[in-house]
Amino acid sequence: MNSDKREPVGSHGDLVALRHSAAHVLAQAVKRLFPSAQVGIGPATEEGFYYDFRFDRPFSPQDLEKIEEEMRKIISAGAPIVRRPLSREQARDLFEKSGEPFKLEILHSIPSDAEITVYDQGEFTDLCRGPHLPDTAMIGAVKLLSSSGAYWKGIETNPSLQRIYGTAFHTQKELDAYLERLEEIRQRDHRKIGKEQGFFRTLDENGAGMVLWLPRGAKVRRVIEEIWKTRHDRHGYQYVYTPHIARLDLWKQSGHWDFYRDSMFSPMEIEGSEFELKPMNCPFHILIFKESVRSYRDLPVRLAELGTVYRYERSGTLHGLLRVRGFTQDDAHIFCRPEDIASEIGKVLTLVDEMLSPFGFTNRSVYLSTRPEGSVGSDENWALATGALEEALKTAGIPYEIDPGEGVFYGPKIDMKFHDVLGRTWQLSTIQVDFNLPEKFDITYRDSSGNAVRPIMIHRALLGSVERFFGILVEHFKGAFPLWLAPEQVALLTIADRHIPYATTLASELQNAGIRVFTDFRNEKIGAKIREAQMMKIPQMWIMGDREAEEQTVSVRNRDGQAGGALPWKEALTSVAEEIRSGLSLNTASGLESGRTTHSKGVSD
RNA sequence: GCCGGCGUAGCACAGUGGUAGUGCAGUCGAUUCGUAAUCGACAGGUCGUCGGUUCAAUCCCGACCGCCGGCUCCA
Structure with missing residues (x-):
């Protein structure tokens, strides 16, 4: 199994135009077979293409077969694909006459200074900026894959359209290779293997998105957790345990009730006060930090916990172990001085690789997410935190991309996506800087002059969540765990x-x-x-x-x-x-000297 | 949550408007055997749940629960 699947044969530019043209052929075929269908948009995607149609019923698998057959006819007959610039009025007339309201809507949204072009192929004309292949005959091999509902422009309140997915390649051989890859992905599905191997189950009886870990899966989980704890011990983290519920007031104070309520379960009433199932561990760790007087000599304080959190996820989004409602974050919160952010992040980056490389995750893409809409905090703090993250990445020599506006509401973050054996990427590690919670809870430490100073807080998870990580591992290893990790050795x-x-x-x-x-x-x-x-x-x-x-x-x-x-x-x-x-590889020595627990908070006196 | 599909024994699947089968797994018995399935017998399901239509529903209709593919979202 090699990992170069992301580099299909032929140049990317070529393939994008080919697939985009294939999408037009799809629309042409649909219009021939179902003239009342109205066309939406039909772009090329990462792995193929789709086209959205408004139609009075969903397309059946039989429809797809017929459509695919019609597409083949169009391709083998061949027709030049001709670019034709039009004036705004001409274009409007054209799509008014052909009765395509969605095309008219797109037309209206095109900036007034932009050129309007349509592409003709045979009897079919589409509003499109291109580029396209010169002729439909140049589309080597197409295959329709599935159909589903989708909203116009992806907005839930908009009309719902029927989307048809397909893919196209230069040659049949490439298409076959792609279909084999799809089959391989099906074979590796952690839900299938998880059931076959007795790793985990989700049952109707206990509700959607809640995982039962069966003994064989639990054994693997224990190994992962033991490694995790050992490494965190060595890196100077202190393990803690916190409850699954807390007073609603705590979530109000933390700001989660304001900013995160959509993902939280409804409060429950206990003896007259309201309690809330935890969607995050951070407020508890803050309370633990706050529980004793902290000196600058104690910092950084690194509190770690495999903490199970509960989040309301919409039913349609649940997916095996990859998206659940109760999951265990491999969580930790680092409390440090602002000037130590970059070096602490650097240590986390080291720990990330130390934690993930034993599982074969050595190849990663790194993203720096900046301030989103509706966030809290001052511009200076955002700038300081973002700068510290960048500095840490540069010091570590890690290449990264900026993901604008994708930060969390309380601060910027570094996200790390790892590549599995099939070359698929999975979001695992995340490191987030937070000035907000220390403020909300008014936590402080004493500096060398005895003044109370506000620490900053770093949230971080390396595996993401134990459930998701395990699901990814099952797919990565196809259920055949290496000897050191296997449930039975x-x-x-x-x-x-x-x-x-x-x-x-x-x-x-x-x-x-x-x-x-x-x-x-x-x-x-x-x-x-x-x-x-x-x-x-x-x-x-x-x-x-x-x-x-x-x-x-x-x-x-x-x-x-x-x-x-x-x-x-x-x-x-x-x-x-x-x-x-x-x-x-527990004998690894790299970076461990930095991680001794040296102070004695809570143990002495 | 929305659009569409689906829900039959532990698992993988047949099947029908007149209360259900097959294979594997299970139990019992025989066999004591060298590198991917020993043979035989038995047992196992209020056909996801609740309601409706019908003389009769697992089958038709509705709601709910759950699953699958997308949309959207995300650890």
């Missing part, structure tokens, strides 16, 4: 009942060595046991019969089907233990 398979005592001894040895063991001592043929272990994607199988019991060996077989032959069991155990250790 070694499967012990007996040939016959008389080998059970020997296998039982080995099971204890493995368990004592901290290795996760799966035992299959059933009265089944070895082929059946191997098959099941293989389907569970257990990395290593140890098969034991008369010879092995006699010689104190095991016959090792990997899940890729390779049988490694007999090995003394002690050797096999050592080699597994070694592979686990290096996979966890």
Whole structure:
């Protein structure tokens, strides 16, 4: 599986024009088959194209087949695609006559100084700025993929249109490769694998968007969480636990009730006061910071928590583990002096790579999101925070792009998207600077002169959320976790009942060595046991019969089907233990000296 | 939330206006067997929920719940 899928053959410019032309062919075919359909817009997208139509009913799969067939006719017949500049009036007449209200609306929104062009191909004319291929015959291979509803201009109150998605390539071979990739993505779907492998479930009985972690998924989660805690300990974070609900007043004070209410569940009443399920952990960490008097000597204070939060997400947006209503953020809040922001961010950047590289996420894109509409805080603070983020990125030598207006309401942020084995990108890490909450809660520390000074706060999550991260991992590894992460690391398979005592001894040895063991001592043929272990994607199988019991060996077989032959069991155990250790790479020393917890807040006196 | 599709045993799926099947999994029995499925028997479902139409509903209609594909949004 290579990761260069984002670079399709042929130049991008070419492909965009080709797909845009394919969209026009789609519209032409629809108009031929369904003359009453009105056309919306039809752009090329990242992976193909779509076209929106107003039609009195949704398009069925059978419709799509017919439309696709008609498109092929148009393509094989060939027709020059001709650019034709028109005056505003001519264009208006044209689309009034052809009865295309959406085109007229677009026409009205084109700036008065812009040139108006239409493109003709055969009997079909579309308002469009181009560019296009010179002839429909040059569209190599097309395929319609799906249809769905979409709002005109994406606004919910606008009329709802029928959108048809498709893709197009220069050659059939490229199209086939793309379709294979789609199939590969289907095969990797974490919802499918999660069910097959018994990793997690969501059930009607407990409501949408709430995840039940089954034992096999939970084992993997524990490994992830243990690594996470160990690394955070080493980087000078202090682990805390906070409640799942808090008084509504707390959320009012934090500003969430004003700015985040749309994502919060309704309050619940307890003995006359209102409580709210937490959508974030930060107010609790603020309270913990505030709980004792802080000196500049204590800073930075780094509070970490795998904190489960609950957010109201609209039902239609829920998706497996990637979008849920209850999820666990790998959260931490760093309280520091304004002059330390850049260096603290730098340390977080180091930790991000240390945390994610063991999982194979080494390739990332970094975005710096700046001040959005409707945000809080002063311009100076926004400038200071944004500057500190940039400085940290530059110091770390990390290339980044600016994402204008995509910051959070309380501050700018760095977002990191990582590339998986298929070259897909996933938003994982986020680092956000916040001047607002320290203000709202009036938190301070004492500087060297004894003055109360306001610290700033950095919110950060490396994995994003444990649920989403796990879902991404399932897709990344196709359910076959590496040895160090797998729910069961070694499967012990007996040939016959008389080998059970020997296998039982080995099971204890493995368990004592901290290795996760799966035992299959059933009265089944070895082929059946191997098959099941293989389907569970257990990395290593140890098969034991008369010879092995006699010689104190095991016959090792990997899940890729390779049988490694007999090995003394002690050797096999050592080699597994070694592979686990290096996979966890807990011995990494990089950047750790910066992270000792040196003060004794709450422990002494 | 909106548009469209869907909801039959633990899982994957058939099927019908007259109260349902297949495969795998499960249970029991036999078998003790060397690198991806041993054989046999049994058991398992108020056909997502609630209401309506009908002599009769799992099937038709409605609402709700949930899932899927999009829109929108996002950890």
